[in-house]
Amino acid sequence: MTTLALVHGNGRQQDERLPAREQYISSYFGLKAEYAETICDEWVVLSEKHGLLSPTDEIAPYDASLDDYDARERSAWVTDLTASAMRFVSEDGLTSRFDEVVALTSSRYVELLSPLWTHLRSVGVEVQAPLAEQGGIATQQGWLRERIDCEETKQPDSEQTA
Secondary structure (H helix, E strand, O other): OOOEEEEEOOOOEOOOOOOHHHHHHOHHHHHHHHHHHHHEEEEEEEEEOHHHHHHHHOOOOOOOOOOOOOOOOOOOOOOOHHHHHHHHEEEEEEOOOOEEEEEOOOOOHHOOOOHHHHHHHHHHOOOOOHHHHOOOOHHHHHHHHHHHHHHHHHHOOOOOOO
């Protein structure tokens, strides 16, 4: 199974232009990114300002939140993000290069992005939103850490020889 993680880029940011993976400096974002790097095959960042980003895309710090958008602006953001995500996962619009998408976002974003989930399912992608079911951020961080640690203990020690 090939899995793509959509990691919401939120929280504190650095004071300079950096790759998206380094721009967001909250421990919450760090755990979501670590989960994506450990558990998933590929990942992208969801940004209120930039839409979908590769973790290596350089961005300047910004102050944008969907809380500042009116209904029309939020709707346009969702439409643009859905189109961008569909181009990323499905080159022909009929099949996907991923079997599963894991949305590492809050329940609010899961609900807001329901048009994206519908489109992904239409090309055979299973959509998971595990953090939306975990309650508050502290509970979500505990869930992420537990899954990361569990996965790391499964991986063979690279220094062992057969």
